[in-house]
Amino acid sequence: MILYIFLAVCFISNTAEGFCQDRWIQFGDSCYGLIEDDEGWAQAKYLCESRDTHLVTIESAAENDFVKSYARKQAVVTDVWIGASDIWAEGIFRWVGSDTNVTFTDWNAGEPNGISDDENCAELENSVDYLWNDDECTKQQHFMCETRFLSVVVG
Ligand SMILES: [Ca+2]
Ligand SMILES: [Ca+2]
Ligand SMILES: [Ca+2]
Numbered sequence: 001m002i003l004y005i006f007l008a009v010c011f012i013s014n015t016a017e018g019f020c021q022d023r024w025i026q027f028g029d030s031c032y033g034l035i036e037d038d039e040g041w042a043q044a045k046y047l048c049e050s051r052d053t054h055l056v057t058i059e060s061a062a063e064n065d066f067v068k069s070y071a072r073k074q075a076v077v078t079d080v081w082i083g084a085s086d087i088w089a090e091g092i093f094r095w096v097g098s099d100t101n102v103t104f105t106d107w108n109a110g111e112p113n114g115i116s117d118d119e120n121c122a123e124l125e126n127s128v129d130y131l132w133n134d135d136e137c138t139k140q141q142h143f144m145c146e147t148r149f150l151s152v153v154v155g
Contacts, residue, residue, distance in 0.1 A: 018149040026149050027066040032056060033145045034074050041121035044081045044143035045096060053147035054097030055083030064106050067144065068130040076126065079135065081143035084122035086134070090114060093122060093134075097146060107132045 020031030039047060041055075048055050058064045071080055083096045091114065093102040108125060112134035121137040124130035124144075 018151045020149060024147075025070055027063065029149050030146050031149050032067065032070060033147075034070060034076065034080065034142060035145060036074070036076065036142050038078060038140040039081075039143060040140055041081050041085065041137040041143075045083070048083075048143070048145035051145065051147075053145040055081060056144040056146040057083050057095040057097040057100075058104065058106070059095070059098075060104055064104065068124065071124055071126075071130050071144070076142050078141035079126050079133070079139070080124040080130070081141060082122050082124060082132070083146075084132075085120050085137070086112070086114070087120045087137070090120075105132065 018026065020026045021033070024031040024033040026032075033053070035044070035047065037047075045055050056067060058067055067082075084093045084102050085096065086093045088094065091112070093105075093112065094100065095102060102122075108128050108131035111132060112122070113119070114134060116136060118136045118138065119134045121135060123133055123135050123139075123141070125133040
């Protein structure tokens with residue numbers, strides 16, 4: 001019982017702070033890492049997941065603005081994979097992190113156009129200020145991972 005009260009007091013008297021891993025950037029409840037290795041989409045997805053993260057899911061205009069500003073700031077030299085794909089049903093893009101249909105979108109004009117059979121993976125297209133495009137999943141390029149902004153109680 002005493003321990004219980006002690007823990008309750010600790011919880012009330014301390015503040016919760018969060019952190020992102022080294023060089024990742026926080027926005028809202030998430031941390032974001034732009035990985036400047038060149039990988040195909042499936043390998044990028046795997047690499048994010050192997051770090052307990054997922055390819056970035058962009059679910060609002062505010063998050064999209066953040067993600068684009070991050071890519072601009074990093075001055076990346078390739079297009080950047082994001083976590084949306086229509087490999088399961090042509091034309092229906094889903095987020096792999098949350099397993100939900102894509103609702104908010106920022107496709108470039110005329111996209112997604114699925115011009116080849118393998119144009120099933122979504123990216124931020126460098127040459128058009130990171131508007132979205134569907135591209136061939138085997139293309140090798142940078143990618144962005146997202147994970148929870150971890151809250152820790154500090155004394
Ligand atoms: Ca997200
Ligand atoms: Ca497609
Ligand atoms: Ca396209």
